[in-house]
Amino acid sequence: MITKTGRLLHQVLHGEINHADYMAAIQQGDSAEQAEQQYAEAHKTFENQQSLVNNLSDDYDFIVVGAGSGGSVTAARLSENPDWRVLLLEAGSADTHQDVFTPHRWPNLFYGDLDWGYNTINQQHANNRVVHCPRGKMTGGSGSMNATVWVWGHPMDYDSWAYHGNQGWDYQNVRQIFKSMENYSGEPDMYRGVNGPMPCGPNDDPNPLAEAFVKGAIEQGIPYVHSYNGPDLNGVSYFELNRKDGERFNVSRAYLVPAMARPNLTVLKKADTRKLTFTGTRCTGVEVVVDGKLRNFKAKQETIVCCGAINTPKLLMLSGIGSAPELAALNIPVVVNLPGVGKHLQDHILLAGINYECKGELPELKGNAAEATLWWKSNPALHSPDIQPVVIEFPFATPELAAAVPENSYAIAPSLVRPASSGSISLSSNDPSVAPNIDMNYLGCDADINALIASLDLCQDIGNSSAFAEYRKQEVLPGPLKTKAEKIDFIRMSTTTYFHPTSSCRMGIDAMAVVDPTLKVYGVEGLRIADASAMPEITSGNTNAPSMLMGEQVVRFIKAEHKAG
Numbered sequence: 001m002i003t004k005t006g007r008l009l010h011q012v013l014h015g016e017i018n019h020a021d022y023m024a025a026i027q028q029g030d031s032a033e034q035a036e037q038q039y040a041e042a043h044k045t046f047e048n049q050q051s052l053v054n055n056l057s058d059d060y061d062f063i064v065v066g067a068g069s070g071g072s073v074t075a076a077r078l079s080e081n082p083d084w085r086v087l088l089l090e091a092g093s094a095d096t097h098q099d100v101f102t103p104h105r106w107p108n109l110f111y112g113d114l115d116w117g118y119n120t121i122n123q124q125h126a127n128n129r130v131v132h133c134p135r136g137k138m139t140g141g142s143g144s145m146n147a148t149v150w151v152w153g154h155p156m157d158y159d160s161w162a163y164h165g166n167q168g169w170d171y172q173n174v175r176q177i178f179k180s181m182e183n184y185s186g187e188p189d190m191y192r193g194v195n196g197p198m199p200c201g202p203n204d205d206p207n208p209l210a211e212a213f214v215k216g217a218i219e220q221g222i223p224y225v226h227s228y229n230g231p232d233l234n235g236v237s238y239f240e241l242n243r244k245d246g247e248r249f250n251v252s253r254a255y256l257v258p259a260m261a262r263p264n265l266t267v268l269k270k271a272d273t274r275k276l277t278f279t280g281t282r283c284t285g286v287e288v289v290v291d292g293k294l295r296n297f298k299a300k301q302e303t304i305v306c307c308g309a310i311n312t313p314k315l316l317m318l319s320g321i322g323s324a325p326e327l328a329a330l331n332i333p334v335v336v337n338l339p340g341v342g343k344h345l346q347d348h349i350l351l352a353g354i355n356y357e358c359k360g361e362l363p364e365l366k367g368n369a370a371e372a373t374l375w376w377k378s379n380p381a382l383h384s385p386d387i388q389p390v391v392i393e394f395p396f397a398t399p400e401l402a403a404a405v406p407e408n409s410y411a412i413a414p415s416l417v418r419p420a421s422s423g424s425i426s427l428s429s430n431d432p433s434v435a436p437n438i439d440m441n442y443l444g445c446d447a448d449i450n451a452l453i454a455s456l457d458l459c460q461d462i463g464n465s466s467a468f469a470e471y472r473k474q475e476v477l478p479g480p481l482k483t484k485a486e487k488i489d490f491i492r493m494s495t496t497t498y499f500h501p502t503s504s505c506r507m508g509i510d511a512m513a514v515v516d517p518t519l520k521v522y523g524v525e526g527l528r529i530a531d532a533s534a535m536p537e538i539t540s541g542n543t544n545a546p547s548m549l550m551g552e553q554v555v556r557f558i559k560a561e562h563k564a565g
């Protein structure tokens, strides 16, 4: 038996520790023979990658930009075809940090080297506040700093994508793909997959605060849903997590690591892609800064951009794909006038939050620090859930409100997952090293404020329910809110991100769409997008699995076209 070696092996295959350090770190009682075997396999992968990186070619069949949730799946699946040589470019470094592997430490990664460290511009409907927008800068991308929660989304999300002309994206189709991605550890369930690369499953040791949240919601008349990754997620649930032996098991471990052993996949880290290159309107490859030097790589077949909802539109615009007048204003030569690039940015809103001082110490964090959630309708007349509050097992308040919250506090965070408002990503400079303007336009529509009021009321009822009596010393934020105006004030001050930006290069068939239903960028040959930016509309749940779906789908489309000749 070998315990908790995930991180150690990850360090071996990224060349960070040697044999002696690995063997010394193996826990007492582990099988030395098995440890040797695992080391040998990981080291072979390292040597393979080292040789590929030391012998870079000028051209590859496919270039994938960004090794996050969408990009890791794309590169891994493309390289299943031994005839295709694939280059995966990642601006960040390896996802080997202890805080990556310890699921509840995701907030420790904020503003560090593994976070792009973005902030929004002043949010005019949220008291002109600036909101941090964390994005993973490492292999596995934001999937390496997320809260390890595994959610497909609501069936209606996908049926609505298909209804708007995106054939092949309906729920009946995508649910089979989600199923094929999973290695589900729960009770047998016809909806769930057990042969896929991504471990997911119920949390068998939830934090007592998560248990109180579930009980408190049931007290309010909300039904318990055992498996929300099925036809119905309307109710309260424990989150399913992507873990193995208590360690994060992200897209990079599930998809990328096995593929890194192949001779036809090169993973180049610290490779900051500055521009796409073109001959006319055909994308020919990329311009990249590696080790401080500018390099060009050519894609003989296609380039697939997977830089996420912030950096994908940024890269397209820097490369001359975007609104022609906006590009011209920054002296960027226009390749294709696509006015939708960077528009329709969406995000889920989380309110940070309703905080309660705990009686005594907080329960120990063992899971992901956010282990239960619920989907519900802010208005019973709605067709499907639009709010998804979550329990947070540590103090959770915006910087402007944090002073009121003692260290031994937990929070219930009201949220909105079907926002009516949308924002944009734009450039303020043609210099790739300048961060883009991120305008989430939070609370831009009154409908969002009204839904959040209902979410806030429900969360205060749950937080003040008898289920929490054992833990609740007092509500420290916001306290009683008597009028609608007081509630709105609190909403504006506590609005923050649920960490789920999407749809800034959205798929569709209308004039503002950026990619077609096979994820090809309109007006350009040899270029596709496979990440959260391409979602036509944000899904009603956490966005990691749907971002990985983009990678699964793009490779299906590419393979189908190549088969058809």
Ligand SMILES: Cc1cc2nc3c(=O)[nH]c(=O)nc-3n(C[C@H](O)[C@H](O)[C@H](O)COP(=O)(O)OP(=O)(O)OC[C@H]3O[C@@H](n4cnc5c(N)ncnc54)[C@H](O)[C@@H]3O)c2cc1C
Binding pocket: 065, 066, 067, 068, 069, 070, 071, 089, 090, 091, 092, 106, 134, 135, 136, 137, 138, 139, 140, 141, 142, 143, 144, 145, 146, 147, 148, 149, 150, 151, 271, 272, 273, 274, 306, 307, 308, 309, 311, 312, 315, 498, 499, 500, 501, 530, 531, 532, 533, 541, 542, 543, 544, 545, 547, 548
């Ligand atoms: C703190 C946090 C918590 C979250 N919690 C959850 C959760 O529990 N469950 C869930 O479902 N979702 C969660 N999410 C959201 C989810 O992880 C993301 O929606 C998903 O990872 C997005 O995938 P993506 O492929 O679009 O982008 P990313 O995964 O962000 O990948 C983009 C990649 O491209 C790289 N890149 C960017 N620009 C360049 C460039 N110019 N050159 C080369 N490489 C580049 C980046 O470094 C990154 O590796 C969370 C996100 C965060 C930040």
